[in-house]
Amino acid sequence: MAAKKTKAARKPSLxxxxxxTDELTEELQARFGGEGVVIxxxxxxxxxxxxxxxxxxxxxxxxCGGGFPAGxxxxxxxxxxxxKNFLLNCYFAQAQxxxxxxxxxVMLCLEFPFDKWYARACGFQVALSDYxxxxxxxxxxxxxxxxxxKAEIKELTTAPGKFYILRGPEAERLLDSIVEYxxxxxxxIIGVDxxxxxxxxxxxxxxxxxxxxxxxxxxxxxxxxxVQGSLTPRKRCPECYSMPLDFKRFGASNYKxxxxxxxxxxxxxxxxxxxxxxxxxxxxxxRANLNRMGMRxxxxxxxxxxxLKHGKLIDxxxxxxxxxxxxxxxxxxxxxxxxxxxxxxxxxxxxxTGAYKYYFDPPEVDFATDMVNWCKHxxxxxxxxxxxxxxxxxxxxxxxxxxxxxxxLQRAVEEDRELxxxxxxxxxxxxxxxxxxxx
Numbered sequence: 557m558a559a560k561k562t563k564a565a566r567k568p569s570l571x572x573x574x575x576x577t578d579e580l581t582e583e584l585q586a587r588f589g590g591e592g593v594v595i596x597x598x599x600x601x602x603x604x605x606x607x608x609x610x611x612x613x614x615x616x617x618x619x620c621g622g623g624f625p626a627g628x629x630x631x632x633x634x635x636x637x638x639x640k641n642f643l644l645n646c647y648f649a650q651a652q653x654x655x656x657x658x659x660x661x662v663m664l665c666l667e668f669p670f671d672k673w674y675a676r677a678c679g680f681q682v683a684l685s686d687y688x689x690x691x692x693x694x695x696x697x698x699x700x701x702x703x704x705x706k707a708e709i710k711e712l713t714t715a716p717g718k719f720y721i722l723r724g725p726e727a728e729r730l731l732d733s734i735v736e737y738x739x740x741x742x743x744x745i746i747g748v749d750x751x752x753x754x755x756x757x758x759x760x761x762x763x764x765x766x767x768x769x770x771x772x773x774x775x776x777x778x779x780x781x782x783v784q785g786s787l788t789p790r791k792r793c794p795e796c797y798s799m800p801l802d803f804k805r806f807g808a809s810n811y812k813x814x815x816x817x818x819x820x821x822x823x824x825x826x827x828x829x830x831x832x833x834x835x836x837x838x839x840x841x842x843r844a845n846l847n848r849m850g851m852r853x854x855x856x857x858x859x860x861x862x863x864l865k866h867g868k869l870i871d872x873x874x875x876x877x878x879x880x881x882x883x884x885x886x887x888x889x890x891x892x893x894x895x896x897x898x899x900x901x902x903x904x905x906x907x908x909t910g911a912y913k914y915y916f917d918p919p920e921v922d923f924a925t926d927m928v929n930w931c932k933h934x935x936x937x938x939x940x941x942x943x944x945x946x947x948x949x950x951x952x953x954x955x956x957x958x959x960x961x962x963x964x965l966q967r968a969v970e971e972d973r974e975l976x977x978x979x980x981x982x983x984x985x986x987x988x989x990x991x992x993x994x995x
């Protein structure tokens with residue numbers, strides 16, 4: 557008879573006691589909570605990536621998850637003359653239209669003085685100075701045009717909201733000013749034009765001297781660290797929203813916050829965490845990629861500090877495309893601008909591509925064609941029974957919107973603002989971006 561096999565003796569399981577993580581969190585809050593360290597449970601963290609900044613170019617905005625996200629840095633890069641400044645002005649213009657008198661924007665000019673006339677041509681209403689009005693009056697007088705009327709001058713010297721322009725010889729101080737605007741959380745969009753033109757203190761010397769300390773990449777790296785710190789939540793009183801709060805520690809894990817407002821007198825462990833909603837948009841020139849390893853390699857190479865590369869949420873690269881010229885004069889009528897997301901986070905991903913037409917006089921994008929083409933591709937607009945049918949939600953008893961030709965549909969989208977809004981809402985639904993907000 558075969559002997560019975562005995563089971564191997566099971567080793568006792570070892571369970572090493574660990575500190576409770578909730579207790580550890582409370583200890584850390586007591587030690588560092590009043591010094592600016594923010595510790596939140598996942599259920600308490602409320603990011604603001606649902607708030608986006610539109611460019612007004614429908615296909616690009618959809619590809620970016622509804623637009624550039626709030627609470628972080630995005631970038632527009634491309635070769636010279638491709639349309640980077642135009643696109644940046646579009647973001648400012650859209651924010652201005654959405655916020656009206658509550659609009660707040662900042663532009664850091666590291667390259668050229670801000671071109672206010674071009675910004676206005678792009679739809680961004682920037683107030684002109686008295687000097688600029690005098691120059692325009694002289695120009696009109698020289699070419700025998702009528703002078704600006706009082707109503708026209710008032711329109712040119714006022715604009716919705718507030719817009720600030722930063723310039724100066726030292727990049728460090730300018731960038732520190734931008735950090736303070738970000739920390740204030742009171743500005744919707746901050747533009748930087750451009751990273752490649754910054755002049756640091758160490759570089760502001762004779763050209764024969766070699767500046768090796770505090771070069772542009774070093775300054776950008778240090779600045780990006782400050783930006784990341786400025787984007788963290790600010791602790792406010794949950795009842796009156798005052799700040800800063802007093803903080804007292806009573807033991808290893810015992811602490812409290814106190815409102816300084818004498819009329820409020822709130823105290824507790826959970827202040828209101830105000831998330832930052834600033835959108836920073838930088839412009840960067842690109843260089844030809846001389847080390848391309850084949851046709852699939854990128855044509856252009858983006859330079860700059862590694863901290864900026866890794867700190868970006870979205871990076872849109874623009875490339876020149878087809879150009880349409882006037883048959884007689886040879887002047888450019890429009891050009892095609894190709895775009896690609898070479899980095900995408902916060903609701904999108906890299907690799908998305910598209911194109912739009914940019915018209916020169918006046919500077920504008922053919923947004924209607926862009927919108928219609930996207931809607932056709934996503935079946936928001938369908939060709940049914942020899943008619944173009946707009947597939948949007950309509951009230952009960954109303955007829956579907958139909959158009960007898962593609963041209964009629966195109967004209968309607970160009971002229972009817974209600975149809976534009978309805979199509980945009982349908983695009984967001986089709987792209988599963990219903991949650992996105994713009995204010």
